Amino acid sequence: AQKVTQAQTEISVVEKEDVTLDCVYETRDTTYYLFWYKQPPSGELVFLIRRNSFDEQNEISGRYSWNFQKSTSSFNFTITASQVVDSAVYFCALSEAGFAGNQFYFGTGTSLTVIP
């Protein structure tokens, strides 16, 4: 079963619109960590945020905000007033603390295109 599901394969928005990227995860661990990464066209993965399972407080960083809800196993990412530079593929990832190898489980990614 897929541990991290990003149902939105591709999203296009017009510049300055808000956009939310969905992420749903599955785990039996009580301690786990969730991440978001950005992969621009150049290919490198850029770390955006880490959230542990005990901290459900939403976080805002500039135009970025994250909504973590354990009740629905979701960790959604919202970009406010999108810009062309936000165009990239965004990956949600899960790390289970109880797993010896501490492997990251990546979602399939959401490709965001911001149209000027």
Place this chain on the structure above:
Amino acid sequence: GAVVSQHPSWVICKSGTSVKIECRSLDFQATTMFWYRQFPKQSLMLMATSNEGSKATYEQGVEKDKFLINHASLTLSTLTVTSAHPEDSSFYICSARDNDRGLNSPLHFGNGTRLTVT
């Protein structure tokens, strides 16, 4: 911030030759590094976990004799694609975790290597 350097960024080689890709953590030590492969418009697929001073752990379906991994120091892991074939053409990306920041700290990724086998 933590930096992972991956070299080369791109490489074109002929079928049958071997290619070595280096992954270095520049400002931290990493006992564990991960090698991923990414096909166009797809997610990252973990190939293997590289452990300093010991053998790498390969994921199911990944040929260890074809993808040789060496993690000789706390700052360097190498992936060698042996006897490369066109189907090995892909984007390979490494990542590392800072030893000093715990097992669930973020992975830091290299810029990736685009391999094209002709």
